[in-house]
Amino acid sequence: MLRSLFRISVVLVTLCALALPAFAQIGLLDEGLESAPAPIRKGEKPVIPLDTEDPTYNLWHTLRDFGKDPKREPGVINVQKYNMGFSWMGIPTFFHLPIALTPEDLKASQVEVAIMGAYTDMSGGMRGAQFGPNAVRNSEVYGGWGIVKTPHMHVMVDPFKEMVMADFGDAPIDIMSTERSVHAIRAFVRQAVEVKLDDGRHVIPIIVGGDHSLMYPDVAALVDVYGKGNVGVIHFDCHYDAGKYAFGHLINHGMPVYRLIEEGLVPGKNFIQVGLRGYYPDEESFKWMRENEFRYHTMAEVEDRGWKAVVEDAIKEANDGPKYLFISFDVDVVDPGFFPGTGTPEPGGLTMREATMIVRRLCAESNVVGFELVELNPLVDPTYVSAMNANRLVREALTGIAMRKMGLTEKHYLSPLTKDDGRK
Numbered sequence: 235m236l237r238s239l240f241r242i243s244v245v246l247v248t249l250c251a252l253a254l255p256a257f258a259q260i261g262l263l264d265e266g267l268e269s270a271p272a273p274i275r276k277g278e279k280p281v282i283p284l285d286t287e288d289p290t291y292n293l294w295h296t297l298r299d300f301g302k303d304p305k306r307e308p309g310v311i312n313v314q315k316y317n318m319g320f321s322w323m324g325i326p327t328f329f330h331l332p333i334a335l336t337p338e339d340l341k342a343s344q345v346e347v348a349i350m351g352a353y354t355d356m357s358g359g360m361r362g363a364q365f366g367p368n369a370v371r372n373s374e375v376y377g378g379w380g381i382v383k384t385p386h387m388h389v390m391v392d393p394f395k396e397m398v399m400a401d402f403g404d405a406p407i408d409i410m411s412t413e414r415s416v417h418a419i420r421a422f423v424r425q426a427v428e429v430k431l432d433d434g435r436h437v438i439p440i441i442v443g444g445d446h447s448l449m450y451p452d453v454a455a456l457v458d459v460y461g462k463g464n465v466g467v468i469h470f471d472c473h474y475d476a477g478k479y480a481f482g483h484l485i486n487h488g489m490p491v492y493r494l495i496e497e498g499l500v501p502g503k504n505f506i507q508v509g510l511r512g513y514y515p516d517e518e519s520f521k522w523m524r525e526n527e528f529r530y531h532t533m534a535e536v537e538d539r540g541w542k543a544v545v546e547d548a549i550k551e552a553n554d555g556p557k558y559l560f561i562s563f564d565v566d567v568v569d570p571g572f573f574p575g576t577g578t579p580e581p582g583g584l585t586m587r588e589a590t591m592i593v594r595r596l597c598a599e600s601n602v603v604g605f606e607l608v609e610l611n612p613l614v615d616p617t618y619v620s621a622m623n624a625n626r627l628v629r630e631a632l633t634g635i636a637m638r639k640m641g642l643t644e645k646h647y648l649s650p651l652t653k654d655d656g657r658k
């Protein structure tokens with residue numbers, strides 16, 4: 235008895251001794267500040283130990299074995315039972331679209347736009363952005379799907395009739411590490427973008443977040459396919475998101491722009507920022523943006539010149555840069571009156587009427603190859619309004635992309651049938 239107790243304590247002491255360095259490194263020892271690890275010094279790389287023997291270590295990005303599914307030909311899968319349904323019925327994929335499980339499905343069905351979720355939510359602010367993708371899948375309030383007619387009244391274009399689209403599912407994410415997740419997200423988005431359609435175009439990804447750390451892997455995935463320096467970004471946000479420091483972390487929702495510049499994936503001159511206001515960037519950051527040749531349009535400029543003048547400049551700039559354009563849309567660029575459901579709200583933003591117009595026009599009038607909608611946090615909005623507006627913004631993007639496909643690329647096209655009653 236005594237001997238076995240002794241043995242157990244020897245094992246325990248040995249285990250503690252083995253575990254001690256690991257706990258000490260992440261500062262989990264509960265012995266007061268004196269024994270906390272020393273601050274990170276120049277050149278030191280902090281390590282957060284991970285247990286690679288943990289059977290769940292890779293589970294979050296391990297695909298299940300599709301080979302065990304009933305045999306099927308590659309192509310999209312329609313998971314709805316009926317030809318049509320009302321908005322709140324059926325299985326909630328994005329816009330009740332069919333699903334694609336693999337890049338082969340996208341290729342076989344010649345999917346032009348793949349809509350996908352990415353539930354990053356580790357970046358601070360008020361957390362809950364991880365519920366964004368499914369909030370948008372459930373966000374249809376009016377109308378319906380299937381054979382229901384849903385043209386956008388301003389332009390009389392129905393993107394669901396004009397293009398092949400699919401719900402590509404969600405990117406894999408380690409919900410405890412943005413650093414670990416970004417590589418997997420980049421690979422996931424790239425998988426879709428790499429698919430080349432018969433007419434030579436690539437699949438256009440639409441990513442529904444998730445917090446704004448997504449901008450880094452989303453843009454990086456496009457750069458992987460289109461090449462460094464060939465992708466410009468128009469970034470709607472009340473914050474500039476080019477923060478350099480965050481407790482030693484290299485990426486969070488306020489840093490993706492800095493990372494893209496730091497890694498040489500997008501030079502500053504290929505960034506256009508719209509909607510900045512509030513307190514971030516500060517004076518020093520504005521100077522940094524000027525040094526890096528950012529083009530920016532703050533709400534102060536909107537106050538001074540009016541929204542329409544700013545829109546015309548921003549669209550002109552979007553067409554004066556690299557061949558391919560990515561739209562990064564942080565919902566907090568819109569006024570919190572329309573988007574209470576976001577992690578870092580800031581008063582004095584765009585109206586939905588202003589935001590929908592520029593998104594639709596950019597997608598019609600410039601060569602948009604990808605779009606992300608981020609920072610929707612349905613947890614802090616007990617109404618449906620934030621999810622409904624998020625849904626509408628994605629629809630505007632889809633409408634604009636369909637307009638471009640149809641050749642409706644003239645400046646601020648509106649349908650002659652609907653912009654007036656024809657009596658003038």
Ligand SMILES: [Mn+2]
Pocket residue numbers: 446471473475487564609
């Ligand atoms: Mn942002």
